[in-house]
Every structure is written in C-alpha cells, then in structure tokens.
Amino acid sequence: MLHHLLEEPSHQPPLASPKQPPILSAYPQNSLNQQSFESNYRIICNHLVDFTRGKNLLRGQSFHAHVIKSGLQIVPLLCHHLINFYAKLQLPYSSEQIFYEVPFKSSTTWSSIISCFTQNELPFRGLEYFKLMLRNDGMFPDDYIFPCATKACAMINGYGVGQSVHCLALKIGYDVNVYVGSSVVDMYAKCGSLADARKVFDEMPEKNVVSWSGMIYGYAQMGDDEEALRLFKRALWEGLDVNDFTFSSVIRVCGNSTLFELGKQMHGLCLKLSYDETSFVGSALISMYSKSGMIEGAYRVFDEVSDKNLGMWNAMLIACAQHAHTTNVFKLFGKMENVGMKPNFITFLCILYACSHAGLVEEGKYNFRMMKEHGIEPGSQHYASMVDLLGRAGKLREAMKLIEEMPMQPTESVWGALLTGCRIHGNTELAGSVADKVFKLGPVSPGLHVLLSNAYAAAGKHQEAAKARKMLKDRGQKKETGLSWVEEGNRIHTFAAGDRRHELSDEIYRKLEELGEEMERAGYVADTSYVLKDVGDEEKGRTIRYHSERLAIAFALITFPSERPIRVMKNLRVCGDCHMAIKLISKCTGRSITVRDNNRFHRFENGKCSCGDYW
Incomplete structure (x- = not known):
C-alpha cells in the first residue's frame, strides 16, 4: 500500500481547500480589531510554545478552549502550535482532531501532523497523511515535509517507500536542498543501504551536521567502525560544528569496538563542548563504559544527567543486567515508574534479560505478564528471553511448551535459547530432537549451525555433527572464530x-x-x-x-x-x-x-x- 505513494491522485475530494483565506477574514476590518487580534494571537502562540516546552497539559488545554472561544482556530499557524503541543505530550489523536477541524490546511499544518505521528512512533499513520497530502490538489511537499516523511520511512525500515519519497524530491527539485538531502542520507543509512546513502551524501552541494551524522551513524550501525571514525575525523577537519547525535554515534563505535581510551577522549570532548548532559550522549556514554567493563563510569554518567529520556533509562538497565547488578535493575525500574517514565518493549527486554541471568523465574514470568498491562504485546525477542530464562533454570519442558504456544513462528533466537539450556543441563536427548526439528526448517545462520553441531556432538551423534558442519561449509559460510x-x-x-x-x-x-x-x-x-x-x-x-x-x-x-x-x-x-x-x-x-x-x-x-x- 505505502509503496505507491507516488501514484496518480485519486478522484476522492481533497481534505482541505487549496486556497488560503486571509487570516483576519472572520473579523471586522478596522484597525482596532486588527490590532487586538494580532496582539491576542501573538500572546496565545507564545504561551502555547511555553506550555509545550513545560509539557503542561492543563494550561495548554485551557488556552485551547480560549482559542476556540475567540474563533482563532481558523489560523493555520496557531493550529500548528496546537498540533505540536499535543504531539509533544504524546497525545497524537488529539492533534489529529485539531487537524481535521482546521478549515484551511497549509504546508505547515501537513508537516505538523506527519511529524506528530512519527515522533509518537506511529510512522505508518504519518505516511498515510503524506499520501493524502499528495492527493490534495495543488499541495506539494516542502523542505519541512520531506524530512518528516523520510524519518517515517527510516522508522519502518521502508527502503522501497523511502526511494519513492526520494524520487519525488528529485522530480520537484528538492534534492539539492540541504535539509531534504540530509534527511534522505539519514533514511538510507538507517535502512541499511549505505551505498545509496553515500552516493547522495557525496553528491550534496552543501552538507550539514545531519548529513554527516547520518552517514557516521550508518557506518556505525553496519559495523564499519573504521569508516565511521574516518568520517568523524574528516568532519572535524572540515570545521563541522558537530552535535550530540554525532557524538553519540562515535561514542557507540568506541563501545562496540571496546576502544575505551578513545571513548574517554570523546567523553572529555563532550564535557568541553557541554554535550555531556544530553540524553543522546548520556545513553551512548553509559553503553560505552558498560561495554568496556567500567560499570562505575556508567553509574556516574547516569547520575550526572538531570533530564533523562527513556533511552538513558534502558541503557542503564541493560548495563546493570549485563554486570549482574540485578537488584539495581529492579530499583531503577521502580524509579522509572515513580518519575512517570513509561517503559517500552526494550525496557521489558532488559528486565527479562536480568531475570534470565539471575535465575529469577517467577519474577520473569510476572514481568512477562505485566507487559500487556503497559499496552505492549510480547514480540519474538521477549519469547526468546523467556525461553532462555526457563532453559537456564532447567525448566526445558516448560520452555518447549512456551515455544509451541507462541503466536508467531519461533525465530532462530528462540531455538538457540532452548539449545543453550539443553547444553547447560546436559539434556542431550532434547537437544538432538530440537536440532532435528530446526534442520527441517531450512537454511539457518552460522551461529545456530554451530549450536546444532554442538548439540549433536554433546549427544554423541558425531556423524550428524559432522553433517551439520559440512552443510555450513557447503553454503560458503564459516563458523565465527573465537x-x-x-x-x-x-x-x-x-x-x-x-x-x-x-x-x-x-x-x-x-x-x-x-x-x-x-x-x-x-x-x-x-x-x-x-x-x-x-x-x-x-x-x-x-x-x-x-x-x-x-x-x-x-x-x-x-x-x-x-x-x-x-x-x-x-x-x-x-x-x-x-x-x-x-x-x-x-x-x-x-x-x-x-x-x-x-x-x-x-x-x-x-x-x-x-x-x-x-x-
């Protein structure tokens, strides 16, 4: 459905009139009324911006009521502020209601509603509105709307849809725009298409911090740490004024490559440029210190950042879980709820991981059930964590039953978790049975191949183990060298x-x-x-x-x-x-x-x- 964003406009009536009425058309045209309107309008806009920053829902709703009573809801820019206000307070459907009540929809109104859904993790909804906008006669995307659409494409890993959006930008001449070009680079990089991202990046007549950061992030995400660091160095040589997202990408490279000394230097540079207290950098630093075996440094960074986003909380949770600080995992989770921070699916993955590696079976089961109360449907990764928890605790039959009851097909991670449990507890019979079942599914990754081979070998089935290794070799794959x-x-x-x-x-x-x-x-x-x-x-x-x-x-x-x-x-x-x-x-x-x-x-x-x- 979304791959046809550029199809010919349908004959359905547009959502809004293409012509903008004068802002003051609803008001008597005398200078006194006009001055009163403009003064009132400016005051309301300023207050709404303040309430948005402070996330003050009640005051914002009061001003929204005042806007309706004053008849100012016809002003597109004011509606933009209202849409943005509800979006920032994670009330996207309130923003949507305002959008439909606006008699005239400007490009700003469209960019506001598309951005509202993408920032509230509803990218498909945002792309639907992008499609509706294209069908609206006389309405074309601009350098605000294109970045919103490409961000949504990146969120759904929608390479094909992203290409369509990029083609439209080329067609109407926005490809040379630095903001649009940067968002396209970022989108391709996040979709894993580094060749496309690099081509757009190299052809950009002007580059900004978003394009540089997008490319660095892309290489870091794909594991090409050397190229990511090389680009960062080049950006510094060219005098780029890097931001917190750039630093977070480079710090993550240091953590993934365990380049602790370089990571400390990056931390020092962040301190010097006052980026050390931003959430992006904070979560990257927590991860870097944790992955380098310096959990004390992770705690220090976490305590020093006053405004913590969900990414920081999750980074600290997984750091504690990986370092066997299980008590602190549950303390942090309790603090999250006390400060009103809503957990997401990653938060529960951290909790289940901690339970699995501490043998806390009942706590793990409880938190697995609690996910639905938070509006989160367990995914394959959560099921893999539960199988791992049960398998490590020796409850292999219960783990097998959970796999059979999964609402989706078991992934390699699920089977791998069960095989690991079989190996730990020496259940060679079940390991061999699981290995037979997995082989019938078709080609699997080298890592799972090794687990299957080891399962057969532990069960004394050396002929089957040799066959598994041969299949790996025949496919041109190699076992990862320890x-x-x-x-x-x-x-x-x-x-x-x-x-x-x-x-x-x-x-x-x-x-x-x-x-x-x-x-x-x-x-x-x-x-x-x-x-x-x-x-x-x-x-x-x-x-x-x-x-x-x-x-x-x-x-x-x-x-x-x-x-x-x-x-x-x-x-x-x-x-x-x-x-x-x-x-x-x-x-x-x-x-x-x-x-x-x-x-x-x-x-x-x-x-x-x-x-x-x-x-």
Missing part, C-alpha cells in the same frame, strides 16, 4: 585459541604454564567435556588449556602493572572450564579480571565471579 582481545594504550592485542603469532608468544605460554602449576596446586582439574571434537583426552586437555581468553589474560599479567585491573573482551561465550580456571587465576594472582563474552560480564576477584556461576 577471539579475545585486550586494549593497551592505543593498541588492541587479539588472540585466538592456540595462537602463537604474538610477538610475546613465548612469554605468554611460559606464564600459562606457571599459572597451570599454581592452579593444579589449588585443586584445578581440566573439564574436557567442553571440547566437543571427537579426539583423545590428551589432545582435549591441550586444546582447552590455550583458549583465547587465557592467552589474553596471560599477556595482561606480564604486561600491565599489578595495580591495573585486567579487562578482556571475547566474541563468544566463555566455556565452563575457562570460567573455573579464571576464578583460580584471580585467586592465585590477586588480580581483578573482567571478561566480557557475547552475553554478559564476568568480574573475577579472589576466586569468585560476579555471575555466581550462573550464566
């Missing part, structure tokens, strides 16, 4: 299992041998059940001893000063044997060791882990 890395100054040192390419390789392996002897004296015995290859026990022992995270920790021990905490990042889940080994290493060396795997953070101190051995 890597661990540590940051030292401006260098990242990366290790793979059994890696001997590092310049300090000999010292690293000597250190591991020393640690092995100390660990054995402390009672360590390697658990080779985590090696799923069909090889002998001796080879299994050698394989597990030189896992990537152990190499990274050994490097840090021989390189970092004794007072410096060790932070290791890992792209895959830490295995059970390495988890036990690192606990003993922290006890033998007296060092604080933080390991981030692909699921959460583990802080090892004095032989204990923050996860409580539940991960």
